[in-house]
Amino acid sequence: xxxxxxxxxxxxxxxxxxxxxxxxxxxxxxxxxxxxxxxxxxxxxxxxxxxxxxxxxxxxxxxxxxxxxxxxxxxxxxxxxxxxxxxxxxxxxxxxxxxxxxxxxxxxxxxxxxxxxxxxxxxxxxxxxxxxxxxxxxxxxxxxxxxxxxxxxxxxxxxxxxxx
Ligand code: ADP
Numbered sequence: 774x775x776x777x778x779x780x781x782x783x784x785x786x787x788x789x790x791x792x793x794x795x796x797x798x799x800x801x802x803x804x805x806x807x808x809x810x811x812x813x814x815x816x817x818x819x820x821x822x823x824x825x826x827x828x829x830x831x832x833x834x835x836x837x838x839x840x841x842x843x844x845x846x847x848x849x850x851x852x853x854x855x856x857x858x859x860x861x862x863x864x865x866x867x868x869x870x871x872x873x874x875x876x877x878x879x880x881x882x883x884x885x886x887x888x889x890x891x892x893x894x895x896x897x898x899x900x901x902x903x904x905x906x907x908x909x910x911x912x913x914x915x916x917x918x919x920x921x922x923x924x925x926x927x928x929x930x931x932x933x934x935x936x937x
Contacts, residue, residue, distance in 0.1 A: 777804040778858040778890070779851060784809050784824050785817045786925045787831065788906055790898035794862040797892055799838055802858065807832075808850065809842040818907055818932060827925060848882035857886060864894040864902070 780798050784791060784807070799805045809824050819827070821842045832838040843850040851859060859879070863869055876889040883889075894901075901920050909916045910929045921929075 775803045775855070776857050777806065777855055778802040778860050779806045779808050779854075779856050780860040781808045781810055781847065782861075783812065783815070783817065783903060784828060785819055785903050786824065786906070786921065786929060787828050788898075788901050788903055788921050788925075789919055790862065790864070790894060790901035792831070792922075793895055793898055794860070794892050795832075795838065798860040798890075799835070801890075804837050804839070805860075806856070807838065807840045809840065811842055811844040813844065818929070823928075827928065830924070831922065846882070847879060848884075851887055852882075852884045858888045858890045859883075860890045860892060862894050863891050864899045 778798060778801070780795060782791065795805065795807060807828055809821055809828070811821050817824075825840050825842060828840045832840075847859065861872055861876075863872060872889075872891065876891075879889055897919065906916050906921050907929070910926065911933055916926070
């Protein structure tokens with residue numbers, strides 16, 4: 774039996790913090806699906822298609838890692854699919870407070886056999902978030918080394934230049 778997990782997030786854009794959690798989750802399961810959450814209320818910096826393309830490019834040599842996107846209730850995506858876990862990263866107490874509530878609600882909604890799994894952020898990534906990175910780049914700055922891959926940083930700079 775193949776053990777397949779899902780890792781969800783906005784990934785707008787993907788950071789080294791996400792990449793670390795993805796690699797660690799991928800080593801725990803046979804297959805990992807990166808599920809980009811489409812939030813109609815949040816426009817976001819990159820479109821879902823752009824985020825998908827960037828993530829697929831980063832993991833192009835990893836056949837066990839795939840990318841998908843979804844909108845609406847997480848359980849509606851998870852329950853009909855062959856998934857045994859939903860993975861999330863925890864950076865701070867703030868993440869924990871939010872995630873425990875979500876996980877306990879999801880526990881009621883997920884079918885039997887689906888678990889929420891949490892991986893603690895490495896200390897060097899605990900202050901890395903997509904929004905931090907966006908804030909720095911949006912005002913013409915360059916995030917400290919180790920926050921976001923160069924390729925992604927380049928795309929962010931192009932995007933903000935287009936936006937003017
Ligand atoms: P962000 O808060 O950066 O916008 P997302 O909504 O894309 O993040 O988060 C997707 C998942 O990745 C969440 O479980 C989140 O806690 C986790 N995550 C995000 N950044 C990091 C990080 N630097 N280290 C560990 N986990 C992270």
